[in-house]
Amino acid sequence: MKRKSITINALLLLLSLSVFAQEKRPNIVLILVDDLGFSDIAPYGGDELQTKHINQLAKEGTKFQEFYNNSICAPTRASLLTGQYSHKAGIGYFNVNLGLPAYQGFLNKESLTLAEVLKNSGYSTIISGKWHVGDDFDQWPAQRGFERSFNFVGGASNFYEINNPDSATVSLYKNNEPFYLTKDKYLTDEITEQAIGFLKEQQKDNKPFFLYLAYNAPHWPLQVPEEETQKYKDAYSLGWDSLRIKRFEQAQAKGVFPKGQAITQRDSSIQAWNRLTYDEQQYWKRRQQVFAGMIDRVDQNIGRIQKTLKELKKDKNTIIIFLSDNGAQGGERNRIYTSRTSGTVGSAGSYDVQNSNWSQTGNSPLRSYKDNPYEGGISAPFIVWYPKEVKANRIKRGTGHLIDIAPTLYDFAEAKYPTSFAEVETNQLPGKSLRSLLNSDQVQVERDKPLCWERAGNRAVRYGQWKLVSIFRKGNVWELYNIDEDRAENIDLASKHPEIVKELAGYYGDWAKENAVIDYRKIQQQRIIR
The missing domain is CATH 3.30.1120.10 (Arylsulfatase, C-terminal domain)
Known part of the structure; x- marks a missing residue:
């Protein structure tokens, strides 16, 4: 009996040590925003924007001068979620099946998601927000490793979906079941609300967690509660020509754009601000006010996530990564949905799209727009916050890429990427872990390719x-x-x-x-x- 008691106590001790080891591994919050330009937040030059929570992440964490994405939504998400180049993951063009393995329009089984690997390594896995890497049921988040999921499947969503399955432009799902926003609910807030609920549920799992928080803001349609728009009523009177120069100067002063270098040449297709009539200026000012308000609202919701982490006593052991999927939208392929608009820009009835004029400011000092491989299309803010290990108030040259995020997180999480999974041989990871870069004075990713x-x-x-x-x-x-x-x-x-x-x-x-x-x-x- 005594020997049996000793054996049980030993097993309990081993179990407690295992749980303790798991708790020492960091929680992970991966925040992806949509169509945010290089200088569309204060840490990268957009000082007129009220992004105090993102500012805090940058001040207490590390920013990259050069961090690369894939220029557009679905291919970026494919690389972010798998650590593969988008073609290797099956989304070389978009979430459209072109009948070729590299262009099938959804994540292939050989490219494991962050959720699949981290779940297999003892993490609780959560998504709240935009998916856009597989439209069919068997390609949804819950079928690709996410234990708790709130999401819309496609690329864009009205921010004020009404509680009516017949009128929703994009369907929402919670754990694979249809979900409808109640009247006056704003989707950015709901994405956060669902994430907070999942984090509180996750407490009982006694595991570290991975939360993929994929906001669709500030992607079109330009919609935000009016109080956010009014915060910026005087912010854009100087116009896009002057503001793009101001943002360039601020980006240099903050160290995220090299001093001594020039701003990109002005897009000649954009009308000069001082050539607009008074009414035209008022119209375009409001559009940018709405866009700024959408970013502001995301920042407030990041603050809600931070508050929840603190309440759950998880804040001191959580990595937070903030990035955008591509630069601001513009250029000759800009989309116009005026036929869908039935209200003032910013309201639930509007369906306006960001245009090149303000987007050139958003991507300042860089060249071009979303869906182009110039710097303004494929480079955007990248911030890593983890005070336990990541250097505070640092700027790295970078040159990081989406393919580096998966190996970085697996490094922190002590998660092994398998050579096979569910009887399928996996694509191996081409990226580099950024961990040693983040916790040292090294400034550049060393690449041999x-x-x-x-x-x-x-x-x-x-x-x-x-x-x-x-x-x-x-x-x-x-x-x-x-x-x-x-x-x-x-x-x-x-x-x-x-x-x-x-x-x-x-x-x-x-x-x-x-x-x-x-x-x-x-x-x-x-x-x-x-």
């Missing part, structure tokens, strides 16, 4: 100081930029350095083969894609 991009025929390569870019609609001619001296991509050096163009183009060709990238012209010939 270049970073590459392809999206709808637009291509890019980044290796060291050099960046190669080609735009499909401009004839796919390679342009070359020295990012160390010209991050604004004002001076094309391709004709001066043909040997560098050839070398980087060769790297791109190897990467394209490795990731099953197809020449976009062939896709156009065979598919109904424009």
